[in-house]
Amino acid sequence: MPAGLGKIAVAAALASAVLVVTPGAAVAEPSPAKVRAKLQKLNERADQMVERYNQATEAYKKARKRHDGLDAELTRKNAQATELREELMAAVVSDYRSGPLPGWGGVVADGDPRAVLGGMATLDRITETRAARLRAFQAATKDLRDRYGEARRVLAETEAARDKVRGERAKVEKLIAEQTRLLRRIGSFRTGDPRSTGMTYSGPASGNARVALQFAFAQIGKPYRFGGTGPGSYDCSGLTQAAWRAAGVSLPRTTWTQWGWGAARRVPLNALQPGDLLFSKGLGHMGMYAGDGKMVHAPQTGDVIKISDLDGYWRGRLVGAIRP
The missing domain is CATH 3.90.1720.10 (endopeptidase domain like (from Nostoc punctiforme))
Known part of the structure; x- marks a missing residue:
């Protein structure tokens, strides 16, 4: 190849390369039809993602409601257990100071069989009352332990549901950003009016x-x-x-x-x-x-x-x- 022609070929090749790699070179924009076809697919994906987000949100709300209800119930039961505990402690202190069966000696010394029997019945009632308080306290504290376990489990479910909502929301927001970009490209994005009063329905429904x-x-x-x-x-x-x-x-x-x-x-x-x-x-x-x-x-x-x-x-x- 003659030297002059070789230089011309090299120059042409370089010019072609520059045209290919030069920033700002014209790039064909997708046609509106292609953009709308892509939007249709995005909308179908968004429908499914939004539904999953809504489902996750409802699961979180239900779990949160259960947790809040348990929390309020535990507060009430704690107060009941505290009250029972205070009653038991007062009985223990009273027994320590005056003995568990106050007045028993006087009943026996009286010598009147009816008085003795009546005194014994009174003491039995006192003993049964304290035993009932003890049983109530034991039942309350056991129930509290059981409910605390349930509350911890429900709290874990609530936190898992909350995390799922966040994950689904992130996916939806990413997809929505893409939808918005494409809609704005073809001039079809509508913001709407949150204060719109709409239209009057005049159809056949009853x-x-x-x-x-x-x-x-x-x-x-x-x-x-x-x-x-x-x-x-x-x-x-x-x-x-x-x-x-x-x-x-x-x-x-x-x-x-x-x-x-x-x-x-x-x-x-x-x-x-x-x-x-x-x-x-x-x-x-x-x-x-x-x-x-x-x-x-x-x-x-x-x-x-x-x-x-x-x-x-x-x-x-x-x-x-x-x-x-």
């Missing part, structure tokens, strides 16, 4: 289903927030729980527990009525049927409580429905 839907519609426009139970934000099961609570029906907290609670209340998807609870496959998400093929729900991070078409949002993803 009775407590109408009350529940009126409540849910009044939350439209408020932000979705994982773990949210109102009043400024909700997650999906937090919204349905609050809506039906307003109608006088007590639902469990999480999607899984609401599905389990309604095992005997399932209704076919072709026989839906307004107010029915709708569940997605995998039980990661849920909403409330509003009638006319629509549902009201709290969707996911970066969105607000809103009305969606069932066909458009959950085509092929519904697993079942429950009528509270």
